[in-house]
Amino acid sequence: MxxxxxxxxxxxxxxxxxxxxxxxxxxxxxxxxxxxxxxxxxxxxxxxxxxxxxxxxxxxxxxxxxxxxxxxxxxxxxxxxxxxxxxxxxxxxxxxxxxxxxxxxxxxxxxxxHIDYDFDFRDLIHQPNFPDRENILRQFTAFTFKLHENNIEFLDHSPGNTLIKTKGNGNYNFFLIDLNRMRFKSLNLQERLHNFRRLWLSKTMVKIIAEAYSDLTKEPFEKVYAMLLESSRAFQRKKNTKKLRKLGRRPKFKS
Missing domain, CATH: 3.30.200 (Phosphorylase Kinase; domain 1)
Structure with missing residues (x-):
């Protein structure tokens, strides 16, 4: 049928x-x-x-x-x-x-x-000197915050799944793709910050996003930063360990 x-x-x-x-x-x-x-x-x-x-x-x-x-x-x-x-x-x-x-x-x-976009989130990861990078990350954080405020957990919130279009005057539009995995529930702070883990954030990016999310939630920056950094690092450790095991190597981690 x-x-x-x-x-x-x-x-x-x-x-x-x-x-x-x-x-x-x-x-x-x-x-x-x-x-x-x-x-x-x-x-x-x-x-x-x-x-x-x-x-x-x-x-x-x-x-x-x-x-x-x-x-x-x-x-x-x-x-x-x-x-x-x-x-x-x-x-x-x-x-x-x-x-x-x-x-x-x-x-x-x-x-x-079809969306004619200008770049995607991966460019912000691979190009630390990407023009207006900090401002884009702050606006992306507000975009994700809006998802969370609407009780939406985008389970595939990864670098290739956010397309970004320049509006001008320092403003940007964000578009989610690959939508088939979502969960709908009220999210606590830990769950909200855990939702950023797949984005492969550098420590600098974690700091910027934590500052922006702290401002939006009125939660202490130190608390938000620690939780976000731990979620991000734990995800990266898990993925890196998996890759090294496939190569037959023993994983090593920096303190």
Whole structure:
């Protein structure tokens, strides 16, 4: 059974969306060609859109997505609509498509409007002298704070999943992508700061973000800084240890 759910703003494009999805392999321009997912860019009557095809799940997961859990495509669409309703930046959701059978979920796709962004969070990590870096980090912290104030925990809050667009006059817009993993709950301070851990923050970045988050929450800077630094370092230690084990080396840590 094939199912296409289209955002109300794009309901007149239903037939064309179905055609683009049906010809996903032979048409469009590749943006990401990963082991798990593939993203292509298409023209939708003058609007540039991105279509993401998720990896076909294994037999077990196919049944889980069919009967128990929402598919990644459906979650991406619904979470994007939720973010929009909270005026939190994300590429505008257009549609999602699922192909299911008695054996479970087969192919699935998420369609969103293309974003012409200027850079992403990774640039702030790899370029310590990135122009206006501290100001951008402070605004990014306020953006994340807004997520937390709306009881949203973005579980894939990692460097490649925040696109940044320059508005001018020292202001920036932030857009979340890869949305299918979120949790919705009231977050305490520890959980909020733990949500930054995947961003691979340097000590300087930790200090800037801690200062900004302290100002927003009215919590003491020393407390926020210590908690944020510990979460960030613990995550990095875990990842580095895993890499070294794969290489057959013993991990060493600086005091």
């Amino acid at each position: 094939k199912k296409l759910k289209v955002h109300k703003d794009y309901k007149n494009h239903r037939a064309l969306l179905l055609d683009l999805i049906a010809n996903f392999e032979s048409q469009g321009e590749i943006i990401v060609d990963g082991d798990r997912n593939k993203i292509k860019s298409f023209d939708l009557e003058g609007t540039q859109i991105n279509i993401k095809r998720f990896k076909t799940p294994n037999v077990f997961n196919a049944l889980v997505y069919r009967h128990i859990r929402k598919s990644k495509a459906k979650r991406s669409f619904e979470y994007a609509k939720l973010l929009e309703s909270k005026t939190i930046g994300t590429p505008a959701p257009i549609a999602y498509f699922e192909d299911t059978s008695i054996w479970g979920l087969g192919d699935s796709y998420y369609v969103s409007k």
